[in-house]
Amino acid sequence: MKSYDIAIVGAGLVGQAIAAALVGGKTSLPSMQIALIDPAEGVAPAMPEKVDEYDLRVSALTAKTQAFLSRLGAWQQLPETVRKGYTSMHVWDAEGTGSVTFNAADLHVPALGHIVENNQTLWALQQVTAQADNIDMVRAAVQSFDNPDEQGYVPVTLSTGEQLQTRLLVGADGALSNVRQMSGIATREWDYEHRAIVATVRTEHSVADTAWQRFRPEGPLAFLPVHSDDHLASIVWSTVPEEADALLAMDDEAFKQALTSAFEGRLGQVTEVSSRQHFPLRQRHAKRYYEAGVVVAGDAAHTIHPLAGQGVNLGFKDAEVLAEEILRGVSKGLSPGSDAVLGRYQRRRQADNLATMAAMEAFKRLFAADQPLIRLLRNEGMRLFDKALPVKQHVVMQAMGLN
Known part of the structure; x- marks a missing residue:
């Protein structure tokens, strides 16, 4: 059973950004072993010429997101x-x-x-994580996982039948997150x-x-x-x-x-x-962002109305803060899956996410x-x-x- 410090489920925009933030920059810890788990293949670069060739999903990236992607080395790839x-x-x-x-x-x-089209941003992030020797790309889905064992490792069973263990399992697997559901993290949600x-x-x-x-x-x-x-x-x-x-x-x-x-x-x-x-x-917000050895980020933690284009930017904020808190905790001898690390991440992100979600709900109701x-x-x-x-x-x- 291979051991990892961090296993990130979902190799989309937020999952790739978390991995890139953990291995890039002056505060990174190259000794950490990271798994990116996703059954889907990565995207290829594209220079479309016809309207049907463009990615239908685009994001309005803010200046803060641009600065974050630049620090990761992804913005320069675009x-x-x-x-x-x-x-x-x-x-x-x-x-x-x-x-x-x-x-x-x-x-x-x-x-x-x-x-920026989502597939272009994703491709740029893939170029960053592909260059890291301490990131393994695991082409599989997570079938199940258990509570942390005595050594603090979360045992994970993959759809291939293989197993791995990790000190922290990150759910960055979208709005219908299997990680969130299997961990028992409850949500407040309603249909728009x-x-x-x-x-x-x-x-x-x-x-x-x-x-x-x-x-x-x-x-x-x-x-x-x-x-x-x-x-x-x-x-x-x-x-x-x-x-x-x-x-x-x-x-x-x-x-x-x-x-x-x-x-x-x-x-x-x-x-x-x-x-x-x-x-x-659908608006959705996790009541908690973590359980023992498990944390959620991006759409796995919250989804909002796209009327102001803030959804993906909130996800990138989650990625930046989660990586910061993991690196801060590990540098002080804490496990990346410890309550101290994950509690700081939740405190830093939950209020901002809730405030943005409340503002979007108010705008929607006002104009309706x-x-x-x-x-x-x-x-x-x-x-x-x-x-x-x-x-x-x-x-x-x-x-x-x-x-």
Whole structure:
């Protein structure tokens, strides 16, 4: 039975980032043995040319996330053509005239963030972890695990029938985390009664380095610039199940017309559309982030509405803090799976995650409300907020992680 200090279940964005943070930088401990456990093969780099060749899942990476990925050496792996910086954000209310515009120039920063396809970010992280001699890639799923033994090791049985043991088992295996469920970590969750439709589209007019979002009563619709082509956008269309079913049943021409209309033609006609994917939206938060020898991070610990693009950024914050606390604890002679280490991680991350989740829930409910008085107050509030530059600066700095 092979022994590891850390075994990370899930080799996606957060799992790869945790591994990379543990082996990179001045505070890393090269003697630690790490396993990345995932049955899926890694992604290959791609330079798409057609709308159907782009990854339908993209992330709006904040300045804080960019700095973290740069420290890991992953950001430098991304070609400039695939990390699309956006310098402005325009948000407006479909049920009135209220709107807010954010500009990088007002903050004296080069960009508000970067839109990057998830497979590109994942590939960049893979390049970092592949160079580490003390990381083993284990192509398997976790079938079961037990409580820590007398030596503090968690015995893990894999789908291949093989076994390993680890001082800390990390669940970075997504929203439906098997690690979380098998460890007995409970969650608070509820269904948003929304589905998100994602696709890549080409627009008649330039997206112009701007992230666009229209708040409809049925849910927000976002157009996000991707790659170096100014007429390409990744859409995230959140809506109620009935409308989602109707949209998914349309042929491409009908969908393009519906999308153009729903976006009020702000970017002209939608001229091309890729295949579409959809997924249900559900808020979920683990009541605890750890049990004996087991910890969860990223979507395994929390999921939120994508209306502000904060989900993956929260996951990267988890990865950064968990790695910091593991390295801090091990340097003081503690086991990486000790309560002292995992308790510090939970204290540092739980409050921030809860605050962000509460803010996203408040925004969703505010823009879903259709009472005339609330609409009036909402639109007037947006107009006042748009004129209050110091307040806008503070909010954007918080969103960028630069607080």
